[in-house]
Amino acid sequence: MTEEAKAASNKSDRELKSVKLAILLFIVAVLLVVAGTAYSVYSSSSQVNASCGFWKALAAVPVTPPPPAKAPSRLGVTIVIEALRTYKGEGCGPLKSASDLAKWADYYHLKMP
Numbered sequence: 001m002t003e004e005a006k007a008a009s010n011k012s013d014r015e016l017k018s019v020k021l022a023i024l025l026f027i028v029a030v031l032l033v034v035a036g037t038a039y040s041v042y043s044s045s046s047q048v049n050a051s052c053g054f055w056k057a058l059a060a061v062p063v064t065p066p067p068p069a070k071a072p073s074r075l076g077v078t079i080v081i082e083a084l085r086t087y088k089g090e091g092c093g094p095l096k097s098a099s100d101l102a103k104w105a106d107y108y109h110l111k112m113p
Helices: 003-059 074-089 101-107
Strands: none
Touching (some): 074 101
């Protein structure tokens, strides 16, 4: 084998090693992105679960009027309705609203979720 052929062969081998290294680095980068995305999804799902517990507790508050009043406050009814809307909007699952919530929402012309 001539010197030129050996030099060409060595150059070809170096190029092949460079391509292999580039492919390996690309695969490692993709795996790091996938792992980071998976961790982010896992982390945010625990945050959503905590949020669901908060909205569930708030949406379950009864809206019965206090003894001398004939109707609960519009603010109280609105807070409970928006908590219910947020609970459902986050995809937390089904939640039965208070039986009188629809009555008071209609009384104040508020839209139920």
